Amino acid sequence: MQLSLAPLQGFTDLVFRRAFAKYIGGIDYFYTPFLVMQNSGVLKSSHKREVEPFLERKDDLIPQFLGGSVEEFQFFEKYFSDLGYEKMNWNLGCPFPMVTRKTKGSGLLPHADKIKSILSDGYSSKIDLSIKMRLGLEDKQEIFPVLEILKDMNLTDIIIHPRLGNQMYKGNADRDFFKEVQDRFDFPIAYNGDIETQEDFLSLKADIPNLKDVMIGRGILRDYWLPHKIKGLDIPSAEEKKQILRKMYAEIFDTYSSFLSGDTQLLQKVKPFWEYFSSHFDNERKVFKGIKKSGGFKKYEQAVAFAFQQNVKE
Ligand SMILES: Cc1cc2nc3c(=O)[nH]c(=O)nc-3n(C[C@H](O)[C@H](O)[C@H](O)COP(=O)(O)O)c2cc1C
Structure with missing residues:
Protein backbone atom coordinates (compact mmCIF):
# COMPACT_ATOMS: atom_id res chain seq x y z
CA MET A 1 0.00 0.00 0.00
CA GLY A 232 5.89 1.78 11.58
CA LEU A 233 9.00 3.89 10.92
CA ASP A 234 11.14 5.37 13.70
CA ILE A 235 9.74 8.57 15.17
CA PRO A 236 12.07 11.24 16.53
CA SER A 237 11.73 12.37 20.15
CA ALA A 238 9.74 15.53 20.88
CA GLU A 239 12.96 17.52 21.26
CA GLU A 240 14.35 16.16 17.96
CA LYS A 241 11.06 16.95 16.30
CA LYS A 242 11.32 20.53 17.47
CA GLN A 243 14.76 20.89 15.87
CA ILE A 244 13.46 19.42 12.62
CA LEU A 245 10.40 21.67 12.61
CA ARG A 246 12.61 24.68 13.27
CA LYS A 247 14.85 23.90 10.30
CA MET A 248 11.94 23.09 8.06
CA TYR A 249 10.09 26.27 8.99
CA ALA A 250 13.24 28.36 8.43
CA GLU A 251 13.74 26.87 5.00
CA ILE A 252 10.13 27.40 3.99
CA PHE A 253 10.22 30.96 5.25
CA ASP A 254 13.52 31.77 3.53
CA THR A 255 12.36 30.29 0.26
CA TYR A 256 9.18 32.36 0.25
CA SER A 257 11.21 35.46 1.17
CA SER A 258 13.43 34.83 -1.84
CA PHE A 259 10.65 35.26 -4.37
CA LEU A 260 7.77 37.10 -2.70
CA SER A 261 8.16 40.83 -2.63
CA GLY A 262 7.55 42.78 0.54
CA ASP A 263 6.41 41.93 4.04
CA THR A 264 2.72 42.01 3.18
CA GLN A 265 2.95 39.33 0.52
CA LEU A 266 5.24 37.25 2.68
CA LEU A 267 2.96 37.42 5.72
CA GLN A 268 -0.05 36.60 3.59
CA LYS A 269 1.73 33.42 2.60
CA VAL A 270 3.25 32.29 5.90
CA LYS A 271 0.47 33.12 8.35
CA PRO A 272 -2.02 30.59 6.90
CA PHE A 273 0.75 27.96 7.01
CA TRP A 274 0.37 28.02 10.79
CA GLU A 275 -3.27 26.94 10.60
CA TYR A 276 -1.97 23.36 10.43
CA PHE A 277 1.65 23.78 11.55
CA SER A 278 0.58 25.04 15.01
CA SER A 279 -0.96 21.61 15.73
CA HIS A 280 2.54 20.28 16.35
CA PHE A 281 2.91 22.42 19.47
CA ASP A 282 1.38 22.34 22.92
CA ASN A 283 -1.04 25.23 23.37
CA GLU A 284 -1.73 25.02 19.66
CA ARG A 285 -4.77 27.30 19.79
CA LYS A 286 -2.84 30.00 21.59
CA VAL A 287 0.03 29.58 19.14
CA PHE A 288 -2.20 29.96 16.12
CA LYS A 289 -4.18 32.83 17.62
CA GLY A 290 -0.92 34.69 18.26
CA ILE A 291 0.19 34.25 14.66
CA LYS A 292 -3.20 35.20 13.24
CA LYS A 293 -3.51 38.31 15.35
CA SER A 294 0.05 39.51 14.85
CA GLY A 295 -0.20 42.54 12.59
CA GLY A 296 3.18 43.43 11.16
CA PHE A 297 6.40 41.58 10.77
CA LYS A 298 7.84 42.23 14.22
CA LYS A 299 4.77 40.91 16.02
CA TYR A 300 4.72 37.93 13.69
CA GLU A 301 8.30 37.06 14.61
CA GLN A 302 7.42 37.30 18.30
CA ALA A 303 4.49 34.95 17.76
CA VAL A 304 6.80 32.49 15.98
CA ALA A 305 9.28 32.69 18.86
CA PHE A 306 6.43 31.96 21.29
CA ALA A 307 5.47 28.90 19.25
CA PHE A 308 8.97 27.46 19.40
CA GLN A 309 9.08 28.01 23.17
CA GLN A 310 6.26 25.45 23.49
CA ASN A 311 6.83 21.74 23.72
CA VAL A 312 6.29 19.74 20.58
CA LYS A 313 3.76 16.93 20.82
CA GLU A 314 4.98 13.32 20.89
C1 LIG B 1 -7.45 24.14 1.86
C2 LIG B 1 -7.72 22.97 0.96
C3 LIG B 1 -7.25 22.99 -0.35
C4 LIG B 1 -7.48 21.90 -1.21
N1 LIG B 1 -6.98 21.93 -2.50
C5 LIG B 1 -7.18 20.86 -3.31
C6 LIG B 1 -6.62 20.80 -4.64
O1 LIG B 1 -5.93 21.71 -5.10
N2 LIG B 1 -6.86 19.68 -5.38
C7 LIG B 1 -7.61 18.62 -4.89
O2 LIG B 1 -7.79 17.63 -5.60
N3 LIG B 1 -8.11 18.65 -3.66
C8 LIG B 1 -7.91 19.71 -2.86
N4 LIG B 1 -8.38 19.69 -1.58
C9 LIG B 1 -9.01 18.44 -1.07
C10 LIG B 1 -7.95 17.53 -0.43
O3 LIG B 1 -7.02 17.09 -1.39
C11 LIG B 1 -8.60 16.28 0.22
O4 LIG B 1 -9.35 15.61 -0.75
C12 LIG B 1 -9.51 16.63 1.39
O5 LIG B 1 -8.88 17.56 2.27
C13 LIG B 1 -9.89 15.37 2.18
O6 LIG B 1 -8.75 14.69 2.63
P1 LIG B 1 -8.17 14.86 4.13
O7 LIG B 1 -9.35 14.67 5.07
O8 LIG B 1 -7.14 13.80 4.27
O9 LIG B 1 -7.64 16.26 4.24
C14 LIG B 1 -8.19 20.77 -0.72
C15 LIG B 1 -8.64 20.75 0.60
C16 LIG B 1 -8.42 21.83 1.45
C17 LIG B 1 -8.91 21.75 2.88
Missing part, protein backbone atom coordinates in the same frame (compact mmCIF):
# COMPACT_ATOMS: atom_id res chain seq x y z
CA GLN A 2 1.27 3.43 -0.90
CA LEU A 3 0.68 6.68 0.90
CA SER A 4 0.36 10.00 -0.87
CA LEU A 5 0.03 13.56 0.31
CA ALA A 6 -3.25 15.08 -0.87
CA PRO A 7 -3.06 18.32 -2.81
CA LEU A 8 -4.14 21.32 -0.72
CA GLN A 9 -4.21 24.58 -2.60
CA GLY A 10 -2.31 27.21 -0.62
CA PHE A 11 -0.56 24.63 1.58
CA THR A 12 1.14 21.82 -0.32
CA ASP A 13 2.93 23.91 -2.91
CA LEU A 14 6.43 23.28 -4.25
CA VAL A 15 8.13 25.03 -1.33
CA PHE A 16 6.30 22.90 1.21
CA ARG A 17 6.66 19.63 -0.69
CA ARG A 18 10.40 20.05 -1.11
CA ALA A 19 10.93 20.88 2.55
CA PHE A 20 8.71 17.98 3.59
CA ALA A 21 10.58 15.50 1.39
CA LYS A 22 13.91 16.78 2.72
CA TYR A 23 13.19 16.97 6.45
CA ILE A 24 10.37 14.50 7.11
CA GLY A 25 9.72 11.96 4.33
CA GLY A 26 7.59 8.83 4.59
CA ILE A 27 5.38 9.83 1.64
CA ASP A 28 5.45 7.73 -1.53
CA TYR A 29 4.24 10.44 -3.85
CA PHE A 30 2.98 13.98 -3.99
CA TYR A 31 0.39 15.84 -6.05
CA THR A 32 0.47 19.48 -7.01
CA PRO A 33 -2.56 21.53 -6.06
CA PHE A 34 -4.72 22.00 -9.16
CA LEU A 35 -3.43 24.07 -12.04
CA VAL A 36 -5.85 25.94 -14.28
CA MET A 37 -5.58 27.30 -17.79
CA GLN A 38 -6.21 31.03 -18.02
CA ASN A 39 -8.59 32.28 -20.73
CA SER A 40 -5.59 33.32 -22.78
CA GLY A 41 -4.33 29.73 -22.90
CA VAL A 42 -1.44 30.27 -20.49
CA LEU A 43 -0.78 29.52 -16.82
CA LYS A 44 -0.31 31.93 -13.94
CA SER A 45 3.34 32.17 -12.97
CA SER A 46 2.58 30.69 -9.53
CA HIS A 47 1.09 27.65 -11.27
CA LYS A 48 4.03 27.31 -13.66
CA ARG A 49 6.35 27.41 -10.68
CA GLU A 50 4.68 24.24 -9.39
CA VAL A 51 5.81 22.07 -12.28
CA GLU A 52 8.36 23.79 -14.48
CA PRO A 53 11.52 24.07 -12.44
CA PHE A 54 11.78 20.32 -11.93
CA LEU A 55 13.10 20.70 -8.44
CA GLU A 56 11.41 17.52 -7.35
CA ARG A 57 11.97 14.04 -8.68
CA LYS A 58 9.41 13.83 -11.41
CA ASP A 59 8.42 10.27 -10.62
CA ASP A 60 7.45 11.38 -7.10
CA LEU A 61 5.25 14.20 -8.31
CA ILE A 62 1.93 13.99 -10.09
CA PRO A 63 0.72 17.31 -11.47
CA GLN A 64 -3.00 17.95 -11.13
CA PHE A 65 -5.23 20.13 -13.28
CA LEU A 66 -8.79 21.39 -13.18
CA GLY A 67 -10.72 21.72 -16.40
CA GLY A 68 -14.06 20.95 -17.99
CA SER A 69 -13.39 20.93 -21.72
CA VAL A 70 -11.54 18.98 -24.40
CA GLU A 71 -9.39 22.06 -25.00
CA GLU A 72 -8.24 22.26 -21.37
CA PHE A 73 -7.64 18.53 -21.24
CA GLN A 74 -5.49 18.59 -24.38
CA PHE A 75 -3.64 21.65 -23.17
CA PHE A 76 -2.58 20.00 -19.91
CA GLU A 77 -1.75 16.65 -21.42
CA LYS A 78 0.61 18.31 -23.87
CA TYR A 79 2.00 20.72 -21.29
CA PHE A 80 2.83 18.04 -18.73
CA SER A 81 4.14 15.52 -21.24
CA ASP A 82 6.33 18.17 -22.92
CA LEU A 83 7.80 18.88 -19.49
CA GLY A 84 8.61 15.19 -19.08
CA TYR A 85 5.97 14.10 -16.58
CA GLU A 86 4.77 10.53 -16.87
CA LYS A 87 1.43 10.91 -15.14
CA MET A 88 -1.20 13.57 -14.58
CA ASN A 89 -4.24 13.82 -12.34
CA TRP A 90 -7.61 15.26 -13.32
CA ASN A 91 -9.52 16.99 -10.53
CA LEU A 92 -13.18 15.90 -10.46
CA GLY A 93 -13.60 16.75 -6.81
CA CYS A 94 -13.26 20.50 -6.26
CA PRO A 95 -16.48 21.54 -4.46
CA PHE A 96 -16.34 25.34 -4.69
CA PRO A 97 -19.45 26.83 -6.35
CA MET A 98 -17.30 29.16 -8.46
CA VAL A 99 -15.79 26.02 -9.99
CA THR A 100 -18.80 23.68 -10.03
CA ARG A 101 -21.01 26.32 -11.68
CA LYS A 102 -18.63 26.16 -14.65
CA THR A 103 -19.06 22.36 -14.81
CA LYS A 104 -15.59 21.70 -13.49
CA GLY A 105 -14.33 19.75 -10.47
CA SER A 106 -17.23 17.94 -8.77
CA GLY A 107 -19.53 20.00 -11.02
CA LEU A 108 -18.75 17.49 -13.77
CA LEU A 109 -19.89 14.47 -11.78
CA PRO A 110 -23.61 14.74 -12.69
CA HIS A 111 -22.56 14.78 -16.36
CA ALA A 112 -21.08 11.37 -17.05
CA ASP A 113 -21.58 11.86 -20.81
CA LYS A 114 -19.53 15.03 -20.75
CA ILE A 115 -16.74 13.27 -18.86
CA LYS A 116 -16.86 10.55 -21.50
CA SER A 117 -16.64 12.95 -24.42
CA ILE A 118 -13.80 14.95 -22.83
CA LEU A 119 -11.84 11.74 -22.36
CA SER A 120 -12.67 10.26 -25.77
CA ASP A 121 -11.92 13.47 -27.69
CA GLY A 122 -9.26 14.99 -25.42
CA TYR A 123 -7.07 12.22 -24.01
CA SER A 124 -4.43 10.86 -26.32
CA SER A 125 -2.70 8.58 -23.76
CA LYS A 126 0.61 10.44 -24.13
CA ILE A 127 0.97 10.17 -20.38
CA ASP A 128 -0.79 8.13 -17.71
CA LEU A 129 -3.95 9.50 -16.22
CA SER A 130 -5.38 9.28 -12.73
CA ILE A 131 -8.54 10.90 -11.40
CA LYS A 132 -9.38 12.30 -7.99
CA MET A 133 -13.09 12.58 -7.36
CA ARG A 134 -15.93 12.87 -4.88
CA LEU A 135 -19.07 10.71 -4.80
CA GLY A 136 -21.09 13.27 -6.70
CA LEU A 137 -22.09 16.89 -6.65
CA GLU A 138 -25.52 16.53 -5.01
CA ASP A 139 -26.29 12.82 -5.03
CA LYS A 140 -24.09 9.82 -4.28
CA GLN A 141 -25.68 7.84 -7.09
CA GLU A 142 -23.90 10.15 -9.55
CA ILE A 143 -20.71 8.18 -9.07
CA PHE A 144 -21.99 4.97 -10.65
CA PRO A 145 -22.46 6.15 -14.27
CA VAL A 146 -19.14 7.99 -13.99
CA LEU A 147 -17.29 4.87 -12.88
CA GLU A 148 -18.99 2.84 -15.62
CA ILE A 149 -17.19 5.14 -18.05
CA LEU A 150 -13.91 5.37 -16.20
CA LYS A 151 -13.54 1.61 -15.79
CA ASP A 152 -12.80 1.23 -19.52
CA MET A 153 -10.43 4.16 -19.73
CA ASN A 154 -7.22 2.52 -18.63
CA LEU A 155 -6.65 4.90 -15.73
CA THR A 156 -3.73 4.24 -13.44
CA ASP A 157 -5.56 5.39 -10.31
CA ILE A 158 -8.95 6.49 -9.14
CA ILE A 159 -8.89 8.23 -5.80
CA ILE A 160 -12.21 8.79 -4.08
CA HIS A 161 -12.89 11.27 -1.33
CA PRO A 162 -16.30 9.97 -0.22
CA ARG A 163 -18.20 13.21 0.28
CA LEU A 164 -20.52 15.10 -2.03
CA GLY A 165 -19.39 18.35 -3.58
CA ASN A 166 -22.22 20.31 -2.00
CA GLN A 167 -21.13 19.05 1.44
CA MET A 168 -17.82 20.89 1.07
CA TYR A 169 -16.02 19.54 4.16
CA LYS A 170 -19.07 19.09 6.40
CA GLY A 171 -20.17 15.77 7.85
CA ASN A 172 -17.95 12.70 7.71
CA ALA A 173 -16.31 10.95 4.82
CA ASP A 174 -18.73 8.11 4.00
CA ARG A 175 -16.64 4.96 4.34
CA ASP A 176 -19.64 2.65 4.03
CA PHE A 177 -20.53 4.11 0.68
CA PHE A 178 -16.88 3.96 -0.42
CA LYS A 179 -16.99 0.23 0.37
CA GLU A 180 -20.19 -0.19 -1.59
CA VAL A 181 -18.59 1.53 -4.58
CA GLN A 182 -15.47 -0.58 -4.29
CA ASP A 183 -17.49 -3.80 -4.09
CA ARG A 184 -19.31 -2.97 -7.32
CA PHE A 185 -16.17 -2.41 -9.40
CA ASP A 186 -13.31 -4.80 -9.75
CA PHE A 187 -10.55 -2.23 -10.10
CA PRO A 188 -8.72 -0.88 -7.06
CA ILE A 189 -9.77 2.50 -5.75
CA ALA A 190 -7.60 4.63 -3.49
CA TYR A 191 -9.18 6.16 -0.39
CA ASN A 192 -8.99 9.78 0.77
CA GLY A 193 -10.68 11.60 3.64
CA ASP A 194 -10.60 12.28 7.38
CA ILE A 195 -7.57 10.18 8.33
CA GLU A 196 -6.19 12.30 11.15
CA THR A 197 -4.47 9.74 13.37
CA GLN A 198 -2.89 6.30 13.29
CA GLU A 199 -6.07 4.97 14.97
CA ASP A 200 -8.18 6.39 12.12
CA PHE A 201 -5.92 4.60 9.68
CA LEU A 202 -6.13 1.30 11.55
CA SER A 203 -9.90 1.47 11.71
CA LEU A 204 -10.01 2.28 7.98
CA LYS A 205 -7.92 -0.78 7.25
CA ALA A 206 -10.11 -2.92 9.49
CA ASP A 207 -13.22 -1.64 7.65
CA ILE A 208 -11.71 -1.98 4.19
CA PRO A 209 -9.02 -4.66 4.33
CA ASN A 210 -8.35 -4.86 0.58
CA LEU A 211 -7.68 -1.16 0.36
CA LYS A 212 -5.30 -0.01 -2.36
CA ASP A 213 -3.55 3.28 -1.77
CA VAL A 214 -4.41 5.94 0.75
CA MET A 215 -4.14 9.69 0.26
CA ILE A 216 -4.01 11.91 3.33
CA GLY A 217 -4.18 15.69 3.47
CA ARG A 218 -5.03 17.61 6.61
CA GLY A 219 -4.00 14.75 8.93
CA ILE A 220 -0.42 14.95 7.63
CA LEU A 221 -0.33 18.74 7.78
CA ARG A 222 -1.34 18.51 11.44
CA ASP A 223 1.11 15.71 12.23
CA TYR A 224 4.08 15.47 9.88
CA TRP A 225 5.01 12.10 11.37
CA LEU A 226 1.64 10.49 10.69
CA PRO A 227 3.08 8.59 7.67
CA HIS A 228 5.89 7.28 9.91
CA LYS A 229 3.35 6.13 12.49
CA ILE A 230 1.26 4.41 9.82
CA LYS A 231 4.27 2.71 8.28
